[in-house]
Amino acid sequence: MRRFFKLSAVAIVMILLTVVIAYPGKGQDATPPRIVPGPWGDIVDPVTPPIFESEADRITFYRRQQMRAISSHFRSLEGIIEYDAPFQAQAMQHIEALNAIAQHLQQLFPPGTAANDGETGARPLIWQEPEKFAQHIQGFQNSVIALQKTLCYTTPSDASEALTAVRHQCLACHQSYRVR
C-alpha cells in the first residue's frame, strides 16, 4: 500500500513537470526582457515582448495600440480645445492622425477576433450586426471630418461642440461593442 502511494506521488510530480515544461508561462509574460543597445549604453526595456498564441492575438494587440493612438490624439485635442493648452497650431495634426486611423478602422475588426468569454475587449455583437457596426465607424469618420471643417473656420475654443460630437461616437461604439 505504501509503495502504491509512493508510486502515485512520483506519477503526479512527473505529470506536473510535463505540464510546466510544455506550457512555459502560459498566460503570463515569460519572454526575457529586451536589451536595447545604443549610444546611451545597453538599456533594459521594462516592457517585455508579449506572447502571441494566435493570429487573433496579434490582431487584437495591434487594434488596441491603434485605439490608444486614437485616444491620445483625441485627448490632445481635448487639451487644446477644452482646456486651452497653448498648442492651437498642432490641432490639425491630431485631426489628420485621427482621420487616417478612422479610415482603416473597419480592417481592424476581422471575424474571429472577439474577446474570449469573461475577458475585456471586442464584443461578438460586432460580427452579429456588421451593418450597424459599419454605421458606427461611418458616424465616427463623419464626426472627425466635421471637427476638421470647424477648426478650419473657427478658433479651437469654438470647436467644443464638434469635439463633443466625436466623443459621442467613441462612447456610443464602446457602449454597444466593447467589454470593459
Ligand code: HEC
Ligand atoms: C466603431 C467603434 C469604435 C469607435 C468609434 C471607437 N472605439 Fe475605442 N474601442 C472599440 C472596441 C470594440 C474596443 C475594444 C478592442 C479590443 O480590445 O480588441 C475599443 C478599445 C478602446 C480602448 C482600449 C484600448 C486597449 O488598450 O485595450 C481605448 C483607450 C479606446 N477604445 C478609445 C477610443 C476613443 C478615445 C475613441 C474616440 C475618439 C474610440 N475609442 C472610438 C470600438 C470603438
